[in-house]
């Protein structure tokens with residue numbers, strides 16, 4: 001695949017230690033990755049910032065463990081970032097040609113950069129009507145929302161409670177649930193701040209919701225006898241939400257570090273608590289891109305930062321009050 005016109009070095013955001021956002025440094029002279037068999041080299045137009053990025057940067061979870069084992073233990077810097085959209089500039093996968101516009105949730109990080117080498121099976125082509133900015137915002141939240149609602153296997157007539165319905169994952173998930181209100185006659189209750197409840201009106205018809213719980217008010221949550229909790233927050237917020245559930249209800253948790261805490265807190269009610277970890281694949285990438293293309297899903301981008309301002313973008317996402325996505329332009 002060698003292409004003499006490609007640069008050998010690039011700009012990227014490097015970390016050499018875990019810590020505060022300031023451990024990230026935008027640098028030049030970083031090697032453009034070599035392509036393995038079945039990989040595609042993408043000139044990244046946009047990547048985005050997910051909570052897993054800042055947790056990894058802080059040294060937490062599986063992402064940090066991988067960096068410790070594969071990079072820091074060899075005295076090498078690491079590049080964060082799992083989302084990317086851009087243009088193919090070299091390809092070892094027959095399914096992709098130079099010039100194709102593609103997006104992927106990458107397995108190996110490395111997306112806070114101008115170029116990334118991605119396994120071809122993780123990629124999907126970006127439809128004409130979807131911009132690369134939208135495509136770069138979508139991989140993690142889109143694949144997670146799609147898979148999480150399928151994993152929850154919500155049956156007709158069931159009552160679902162969801163917290164953080166306006167964040168990155170939540171603002172897509174709530175649209176998938178709103179469709180189920182119409183098609184499967186499910187009931188949906190949302191837990192969010194007044195500001196986010198107002199914004200939900202840009203995504204769904206909020207009059208179809210069963211109830212809105214304003215978590216910023218003191219006091220116990222209503223005992224709704226709901227069947228399912230989709231917990232996108234965890235911690236004390238997740239525990240508080242358990243009041244809304246009936247005995248034996250199902251609790252599905254996205255920030256999986258909180259599964260044990262919720263199991264313990266839900267033991268008296270015999271709640272079935274499980275975490276879910278998104279699986280990256282090109283098929284789901286394609287499905288969710290198509291849903292944006294045909295208007296089934298509305299994607300909200302809260303803010304775009306240049307890649308060189310990744311530090312500011314991390315400060316922003318760590319506030320935990322996003323409406324939609326924070327995107328980095330490479």
Ligand SMILES: NC(=O)c1ccc[n+]([C@@H]2O[C@H](COP(=O)([O-])OP(=O)(O)OC[C@H]3O[C@@H](n4cnc5c(N)ncnc54)[C@H](OP(=O)(O)O)[C@@H]3O)[C@@H](O)[C@H]2O)c1
Nearest residue numbers: 051164166167168169192193196237254255276277278322
């Ligand atoms: N397991 C996986 O594969 C997987 C995949 C993707 C994401 N995740 C995890 O899922 C979580 C959500 O991800 P995300 O991208 O949607 O995050 P995000 O965009 O940062 O979520 C922000 C939202 O959280 C809401 N929020 C904060 N505190 C809340 C509380 N106490 N109660 C209710 N809502 C609250 C905020 O709304 P208000 O303004 O109303 O507070 C805001 O809209 C993160 O922990 C992430 O790491 C896991």
